Amino acid sequence: MNFLQIQRSITGIQPEIIFNVFDFPFSNTTLMLSLIAVILFVASYWGVSSFKWKSTRVQALTEMFYEGVVSLLNQITGSPKLSEKILPLIGALLVFIGLSNLMGLIIPGLTSITYDGVSVFRTPTADFNTTFGLAVASILLTHLVSIRDWGFFGHLGKFFQFKEVYIGFKKSPKEGVMAIIGFFIGLLDVVGEFAKIVSLSLRLFGNMYAGEVLMLVIFGGLAYALPSLWVAMSLLSALVQAVVFSLLVAAYYTLAVKPTTQEVG
Amino acid sequence: MELESARLIAKAMTMTIAMAGAAIGEGFLIGKALEAIGRNPEVEGSIFTKMIIGVAMTESTAIYAFVAFFLL
Numbered sequence: 001m002n003f004l005q006i007q008r009s010i011t012g013i014q015p016e017i018i019f020n021v022f023d024f025p026f027s028n029t030t031l032m033l034s035l036i037a038v039i040l041f042v043a044s045y046w047g048v049s050s051f052k053w054k055s056t057r058v059q060a061l062t063e064m065f066y067e068g069v070v071s072l073l074n075q076i077t078g079s080p081k082l083s084e085k086i087l088p089l090i091g092a093l094l095v096f097i098g099l100s101n102l103m104g105l106i107i108p109g110l111t112s113i114t115y116d117g118v119s120v121f122r123t124p125t126a127d128f129n130t131t132f133g134l135a136v137a138s139i140l141l142t143h144l145v146s147i148r149d150w151g152f153f154g155h156l157g158k159f160f161q162f163k164e165v166y167i168g169f170k171k172s173p174k175e176g177v178m179a180i181i182g183f184f185i186g187l188l189d190v191v192g193e194f195a196k197i198v199s200l201s202l203r204l205f206g207n208m209y210a211g212e213v214l215m216l217v218i219f220g221g222l223a224y225a226l227p228s229l230w231v232a233m234s235l236l237s238a239l240v241q242a243v244v245f246s247l248l249v250a251a252y253y254t255l256a257v258k259p260t261t262q263e264v265g
Numbered sequence: 266m267e268l269e270s271a272r273l274i275a276k277a278m279t280m281t282i283a284m285a286g287a288a289i290g291e292g293f294l295i296g297k298a299l300e301a302i303g304r305n306p307e308v309e310g311s312i313f314t315k316m317i318i319g320v321a322m323t324e325s326t327a328i329y330a331f332v333a334f335f336l337l
Contacts, residue, residue: 013335199325202328202329202330202332203321203325205323205330206331207328210328237321240318240321244318244322
């Protein structure tokens with residue numbers, strides 16, 4: 001049954017190293033990341049340098065995208081000032097992760113270019129290193145912003161609530177017991193921070209990697225009309241995962257900063 | 266019990282229990298979203314967006330089990 005099915009071995013979890021430059025390994029994920037970076041740089045430079053007052057089609061699309069992202073962010077942060085401040089971060093995450101997820105599906109045959117039996121390009125988000133790096137960087141950023149807004153001891157005071165225990169016991173014993181419960185909840189928040197990193201990275205990695213593996217399994221079954229269903233599902237899930245990652249980072253950022261008071265104009 | 270058979274049983278039980286839980290949760294969520302749309306049809310776009318995001322979050326626990334399946 002060799003013309004109805006395509007048999008390939010399932011890609012491993014670790015990326016394969018293509019070549020070394022002065023002891024620095026270049027894996028297939030790195031090559032595809034460089035390709036995406038070059039494409040995004042060229043596209044954004046060419047797009048922005050052609051902005052005029054009377055908008056062309058490309059500029060209208062960019063403005064639609066901008067309005068969409070800002071309206072989504074407004075629903076999460078609840079304050080237009082904060083959403084304009086974090087728009088560069090969230091927009092960059094959205095475009096980068098969306099393009100990384102979609103690139104292997106939109107350009108046919110990009111991930112099949114092989115060199116020595118190993119594919120040269122590999123979806124970057126199907127590699128746990130990429131998603132782990134993105135998640136750690138985003139959560140570290142929320143911690144740094146929290147330190148900048150609340151001060152170093154204010155930030156630690158969110159997790160180790162000694163001051164609330166002291167204030168609670170001064171009011172009444174009952175308040176003191178509640179404050180001790182709050183102290184233990186604050187300690188659990190430390191575990192929650194690590195859970196945020198693990199859940200962010202594993203969600204994105206699991207969706208993309210499992211999508212690739214399932215695609216290989218379906219090709220092993222029947223290579224003719226059936227894979228199109230799974231490709232359609234992969235397109236949808238690529239966009240949804242990009243949106244979910246970016247919106248979750250926006251939500252964690254909003255929880256970390258001091259709440260901005262609405263100025264009644 | 267040998268290692269290979271224990272590993273196969275663990276793989277099967279992880280996947281089925283996780284997928285059952287995720288399917289029940291997602292069905293509940295989508296049912297509530299449809300009910301809310303039926304009550305107030307003019308906020309359909311907003312509710313649909315939030316429902317998609319909710320489904321992605323619920324599906325993530327099933328995806329963790331899928332990753333564990335490949336690691337086992």
